[in-house]
Amino acid sequence: MRLPICGFDAKVGVLCPKCEAKLREGELSRSDVDISFMLAKLGGRLPLLEKLTLKRALEIDGDIVLLLGQGDMSAIRGNSSFPRELEGALSRRVWLSEAESDDRRFTESLVFPAKIMTMNTVWLPDGSKIMKVIIPGKRSPRFPVDLDKVKRIVKETRNIDLVVRFEK
Numbered sequence: 704m705r706l707p708i709c710g711f712d713a714k715v716g717v718l719c720p721k722c723e724a725k726l727r728e729g730e731l732s733r734s735d736v737d738i739s740f741m742l743a744k745l746g747g748r749l750p751l752l753e754k755l756t757l758k759r760a761l762e763i764d765g766d767i768v769l770l771l772g773q774g775d776m777s778a779i780r781g782n783s784s785f786p787r788e789l790e791g792a793l794s795r796r797v798w799l800s801e802a803e804s805d806d807r808r809f810t811e812s813l814v815f816p817a818k819i820m821t822m823n824t825v826w827l828p829d830g831s832k833i834m835k836v837i838i839p840g841k842r843s844p845r846f847p848v849d850l851d852k853v854k855r856i857v858k859e860t861r862n863i864d865l866v867v868r869f870e871k
């Protein structure tokens with residue numbers, strides 16, 4: 704996997720002075736570094752992982768959020784067992800999305816396999832943003848995604864207050 708820390712660091716499990724400086728200056732976060740080391744340890748266990756790029760990583764309530772490179776989500780969708788295998792290998796719930804995709808696609812990756820039917824964005828006078836999305840169909844108790852967690856991820860990564868409604 705292409706990681707935000709350099710390949711040498713990933714191999715030896717220690718930061719070189721250059722990456723150490725990036726961490727100090729805030730160009731890398733502590734979770735970028737910690738999660739990069741965790742992913743580097745998986746080595747060849749998950750072949751698809753080698754094709755992906757990690758841009759940023761966060762931890763939210765013990766879950767891991769990986770913000771990946773452009774095009775990585777379509778590679779993952781072509782390998783439907785990958786997300787579960789990755790969660791098994793890390794023994795953590797893992798959320799996947801692309802760092803640079805637009806707000807709609809970013810959120811859609813998090814609510815997968817659900818889709819977003821419509822999206823409205825409202826800017827508040829203080830510069831913050833509210834994004835209202837509608838998911839097709841009826842809310843069911845079996846809905847597979849923790850939407851409160853999705854809201855926290857969207858808030859922490861994009862500073863957007865997400866409101867989710869169902870079509871019916």
Ligand SMILES: [Zn+2]
Nearest residue numbers: 709712719722
């Ligand atoms: Zn380094």
